[in-house]
Amino acid sequence: MNKFLRTTLLVLFYTLHAGCILLHAQSVQTGKSYISITRPTGGTIQPGDELEIRAVIAVSGNSVYFARYNDTIPTGTTYIANSIRFTTNEGMNYGTPLQPTGLLTDAGGDDEARYNAGVLRVNLGSLTRSGGGQTAAYNAVAAPNAIDVLPAASGCRIYQTGRPSFYGGTCIIMITYRVTVNAAIGNTFTIPGGAFRYKTANTASEVTLPSIARYLNRMTVMVSDALPVCDAVGANSITGNGGNFGSGTTQNLNPAPAAGTVVPGYQWRAFSAPSNGPNDSMFTVANNTSPTASTNTNLVYPNSNRLFNVWDIIGDHTNAANPFLGNAPTTAGQTGGYMAVVNAAYGINNAVQQTVSGLCPDTYYEFSAWFRNICRRCSCDTSGKGSGTSGFKSYLLPTVPSTNDSAGVLPNLTFQVDGVDYYTTGNLDYNGQWTKKGFLFKTGSSQTSVNIVIRNNAPGGGGNDWVMDDVAFATCLPGLNMRPSNNPMYCQNGQVDMSVVVQSFYNNYQYYRWERSNDNGSSWHNAPLSPTTLSFNYTYNSPYYVDTVEYPSFIANPANNGHRYRIRVATSTSNLSNNSCASYNTTDVITVGVHSTCDVLPATFIFFNTNIVQGNGLLNWKISDEALNTIYSIERSADGRRFFEAGRVSGNNSAFYKWTDSSTAANSSGRIYYRIKMITAAGSKYSSVQLVNRTGKELELKIRSNPFYHQLVAEVTSNNRQKAEVQLIDMEGRVHRKLTQQLFTGVNYIMIDDAYKLQNAVYLLRITVGNTILQEKVIHW
Numbered sequence: 001m002n003k004f005l006r007t008t009l010l011v012l013f014y015t016l017h018a019g020c021i022l023l024h025a026q027s028v029q030t031g032k033s034y035i036s037i038t039r040p041t042g043g044t045i046q047p048g049d050e051l052e053i054r055a056v057i058a059v060s061g062n063s064v065y066f067a068r069y070n071d072t073i074p075t076g077t078t079y080i081a082n083s084i085r086f087t088t089n090e091g092m093n094y095g096t097p098l099q100p101t102g103l104l105t106d107a108g109g110d111d112e113a114r115y116n117a118g119v120l121r122v123n124l125g126s127l128t129r130s131g132g133g134q135t136a137a138y139n140a141v142a143a144p145n146a147i148d149v150l151p152a153a154s155g156c157r158i159y160q161t162g163r164p165s166f167y168g169g170t171c172i173i174m175i176t177y178r179v180t181v182n183a184a185i186g187n188t189f190t191i192p193g194g195a196f197r198y199k200t201a202n203t204a205s206e207v208t209l210p211s212i213a214r215y216l217n218r219m220t221v222m223v224s225d226a227l228p229v230c231d232a233v234g235a236n237s238i239t240g241n242g243g244n245f246g247s248g249t250t251q252n253l254n255p256a257p258a259a260g261t262v263v264p265g266y267q268w269r270a271f272s273a274p275s276n277g278p279n280d281s282m283f284t285v286a287n288n289t290s291p292t293a294s295t296n297t298n299l300v301y302p303n304s305n306r307l308f309n310v311w312d313i314i315g316d317h318t319n320a321a322n323p324f325l326g327n328a329p330t331t332a333g334q335t336g337g338y339m340a341v342v343n344a345a346y347g348i349n350n351a352v353q354q355t356v357s358g359l360c361p362d363t364y365y366e367f368s369a370w371f372r373n374i375c376r377r378c379s380c381d382t383s384g385k386g387s388g389t390s391g392f393k394s395y396l397l398p399t400v401p402s403t404n405d406s407a408g409v410l411p412n413l414t415f416q417v418d419g420v421d422y423y424t425t426g427n428l429d430y431n432g433q434w435t436k437k438g439f440l441f442k443t444g445s446s447q448t449s450v451n452i453v454i455r456n457n458a459p460g461g462g463g464n465d466w467v468m469d470d471v472a473f474a475t476c477l478p479g480l481n482m483r484p485s486n487n488p489m490y491c492q493n494g495q496v497d498m499s500v501v502v503q504s505f506y507n508n509y510q511y512y513r514w515e516r517s518n519d520n521g522s523s524w525h526n527a528p529l530s531p532t533t534l535s536f537n538y539t540y541n542s543p544y545y546v547d548t549v550e551y552p553s554f555i556a557n558p559a560n561n562g563h564r565y566r567i568r569v570a571t572s573t574s575n576l577s578n579n580s581c582a583s584y585n586t587t588d589v590i591t592v593g594v595h596s597t598c599d600v601l602p603a604t605f606i607f608f609n610t611n612i613v614q615g616n617g618l619l620n621w622k623i624s625d626e627a628l629n630t631i632y633s634i635e636r637s638a639d640g641r642r643f644f645e646a647g648r649v650s651g652n653n654s655a656f657y658k659w660t661d662s663s664t665a666a667n668s669s670g671r672i673y674y675r676i677k678m679i680t681a682a683g684s685k686y687s688s689v690q691l692v693n694r695t696g697k698e699l700e701l702k703i704r705s706n707p708f709y710h711q712l713v714a715e716v717t718s719n720n721r722q723k724a725e726v727q728l729i730d731m732e733g734r735v736h737r738k739l740t741q742q743l744f745t746g747v748n749y750i751m752i753d754d755a756y757k758l759q760n761a762v763y764l765l766r767i768t769v770g771n772t773i774l775q776e777k778v779i780h781w
Contacts, residue, residue: 027058028059028198028214030055030056030057031217031459032193032219033054033219033412033457034051035427035457036052036426037049037052040426042425042426043426044223044224044225044422045181045223045224046223046224047183047184047223048181051178051179052176052177053071054174054176055176055196056172056174056346057124057158057214058166058461062200063158063159063160064198064200065201066156066198066204066211067124067156067198068123068124068198069122069175070120070149071120071192071194072118074190074192076182076187076188076223077179077189080178080180081106081115084120085102085103085175086175087175088164089166089460090409090410090462091176091458092382096111098140106120108142108145109143112140112141112143114144116147120147121143121147121148122175123140123142123143124156125138125139125140125158126162126163126164126173136163140157150206151199151206158171166346167386169384170346170461185223186224187223189221189223190218191221192218193215193218195213196216197211197213197214198211198212199211222421224422229436230364230474230476236473238356243369243472243473244316244469244470245316247335247336251270251286252271252284252285253285253338256270256285257285267282267283269284270286271289271291273291274292275291275308277308278342280343280346280460280461281344282343283340283342285340286339287316287338287339288314289329289341289467290307290329291306293330295329296313297314297328299313308375310377310378310387311378312374312375312376312432313329314328314329315327315337316336316467316469317434324434325434339469340468342456342465342466343460343465344411344458344459344464346459346460350453352369352468353451353452354451355450355451356450356452356473357448359448359449360475360570360578361443361444361446361447361572361581362508362571362572363476363508363571364475364476364506364508365441365442365475366441366476367422367438367439367473368436369472370434370435370436371428371435371436371468372428372433373428373465373466374465374466374467375408375430376407378409378463379408379462379463381393386462387408407463408464409458409460409461409463410428410458411425411456411458412425412457413455414457415453417441417451417452423437423439425437440476452473476504476506477583478502480500480584482565482566482588482589483500483501484590488593489595490592492556492557492594493556493557493686493687494685495553495643496592497551498551499551500567501548502567503544504546507536507538509583510535510572511534511535511569511570511573512569513527513567514526514530514551514565514568515566516563516564516565521564521586521589523753525710525751526711526713528704528751529704530551533573533576552639552641553642554749555641555744555747556592557744559741559744560592562591562592564590565590565592566584568583569583603627603678604623604624604625605622605687606623606655607622608621609621610691610692612692613660616660617674619658619659620656621657621676621687622655622656623655626654627651627680627681628653628681629651629680630651631650631680632657632678633647634646634648634676635676635677636673636674637675638670638671638673640691643675646674647661670695671700672691672694673690673691673746674692675690689744691719699716699769700717700774701716701774702714702716702717703776708755708778708779709755709780710754710755711751711755712778713750714751714767715750716743716749716750717748722743722769723740723743723769724748724750724768726752727765729763730764731761731763750767759780761779762777762779762780763777763779765778
C-alpha cells in the first residue's frame, strides 16, 4: 500500500536553532547545543553531570572580521575552570599561535579566551591555510581583561578558506566550555543563548560599520532520574503513518513534503543517478540510500553507487526481522518502507517537530526513535582533505575496516518536550547498525498535548549523516494476565474464581475496576460483585511492580453462561472512565461457560437439605450409585460466594449421610450457605447450594451501587428458586425500567444497564417475588 508522509509529521530539518545570513555571497551559519560528557552513550541530565556547551560558526563565501563570542554561564551549573577550547566540528581540540597547547585559560591577555564571574569572551580567528593561490593567515588577538561585546583594537578574522576547513571552501569553528550540573532532580536550568559578533569588512569603527550580532538559541534543560524505556507500548500518538514515514514503490517519497513543511535552511534533495542525493543542509525520505538504487550493500569503497562514493546502502527499519540490521535496500519499482535521510547543516538544528494531542494525563509515554549513522568514511581533516584524498589525516581511532579513517562528525541528538530538553542520545558512533534512543516522559495531572522536538546537537560538514525511522510517542502499558484461561467451563452450582496478575514497569497505574459484558463483548459495564473503583497494592519484583487482584467468587448458574469479565486499569479515576486512557484487554478476557445439564455429582443426587437442630446446622443428603472411596467435602460460606471446607465425610456405600455443623460460624446470626463437593478417583463435582437462614427473612435486598450512573447493581438473597419482577420507578410512579429475572437459592445479582440515559433523580427499585415486595431508594447522578 502506498502511504504518504502527512504534513502533520514535520520532518523539519530547519534552522530555528541555526541561523543563516547571506551577504554578498557570504554565508554565516551559527548554532548552539551541548553534549553530556558524563553519559557518552546517552541519557537524561542528572545532578553532578558534566556538560560540554558548544557554539558553532561556519563561514563561507567571504571572510568576516573582528569575530568574537560572548556567553553567560547557565544558572544551576558550575563553570569548570580553564575549560574553554577551540574545536573542530568533529569535537577535536586544536591549538593556536597564542596558545599552541590548545588549553585556553580563563585569564585575560594571554590567549583568545577570557572568563570572569560567570561570563566569557572568546576572540575568533581561523588558522593559517594555503591553497588556491592565497594564504589565509591567522590574525586573532588575545582577549582583554575587561569582558565586553565590542571588537578588539585589531583584527580577529575568519577566512572562509582558513582552517578548520571543510574542503577548502568553508571554515567551521566550535567554541566549547564545560559546566557541572548542580540543579536538583525535577528542576530545570536554562543555558543562555550567547552571541557571535562580527563585521563584513575590516573596519574597526562601530559608527562607520556596526557589528552584526548573531544571538543564539536558549535551551531549557530538565534534571531528572534515568528511567528505562517501556517493555510494552500502546498506540503511537505520532501522526503521519505512525512515525514510520510510510512506504511506496518510488525510491523517494512522492510527492515530496508540501511547501511550508520544510523551513528555509534545509532543502529537499532526492536520490537520483548518477550521484545525486542530500548534501549538507539537505534531506530526503527514501527506501534506498543509493543514488543509483543499487541493492548491493557490500560494494567496495569508493564506489559511484554509494552517495559521495562512501555512504552505506540500506533500507528502512520498520518491522525488520532484525531490528539492529534493519531492512535490505528496496529494489527499484518494488514497495519498500521509507526512512528520513539527513545530511546535517553546518549549524545546529531540529530534525523532527510535531504537536502530539489526545494524550492522557498522569501517564508515562515513551518518546523514542531508531537511528543509524550511515557513513564510516565521511571525515574531513582540518586542512580540508577528505578521507579519500592523499595526505588525509584522521583525528579519530581507526574504525572497521582497519584503516586510518573515521566517520567524521558523529550525530548527537536531544529529545525535547514543550521546549524543555529531557534526553540526549550521546554520539551515534558508526557501527553499521540501527540503534534505539529514547526516554520516558510523564504527562502532568491535566496535560493532554505536548510539542515534541528532536534536535541535532552536532554541526555538519564531513559526517553527521544519518537516518531515522519509527519515531514514537507511545503509552507504557501494564501487563494484564487473566486467570483462569479465556474460556473456563463450570457445572451449575460450581464455584467461579477469577483473578488477574497486573505487571507494570511503573507504579503509576494505581486504579482498577472489574467489568462484565453480557452481550458477547459489545458493551461493558461495572461487574456486579465489584462495581467500584479500587486501588492496587504493588510489590516491586524487579523489573516490574506486581499485584494480584481477585474478583469475588460466585456460584455458577445458567444465568452466568457466556458472561465475559475483564479488568480496566488507569493512572487516575478520571482516566479510568476514558477508553483512550484506560488499559484493558480486548481478547484476553474470561468467558464463563455454565453447563446446566451436566451431573452435579457422579452419583445420582436424590436430595440435599439443611435444618437448624438445637442451634446447629444439620445437613442431610441421599445419593445412589456411589463410587468406591468417595469423599464428601462439606463447604461453608457466609456470603454465598466464597466457600471454605468445614469438614469431611468418608463414603461407606450408604445411601444416606448427615453432618452436623456445631462451629461458631454455624451458630452465628444471619445466613450460612452449604454445598457438598464429591471427590472420587474420576474427579470432583459440586452439589447444589443450600441455605441455613437465621435471619427469619426469606428474601433480602441490598443495593451495591448507590448513587449509580452507568449501571444499577442490586443483590437479592433468596431461600429458594423463584422468579422476581424488577421495576425502576421514579417518585411520580412512572416505570422507567422493567425486567423479569430467575432467582436461585443464595445470592443473586440484578443489574439495570444503560442507566446513564436516565435523568438525575431519586428512584425506587422495587422487586416483587410472589406476595413479597422488596424496595429501596436509589439516586442517579
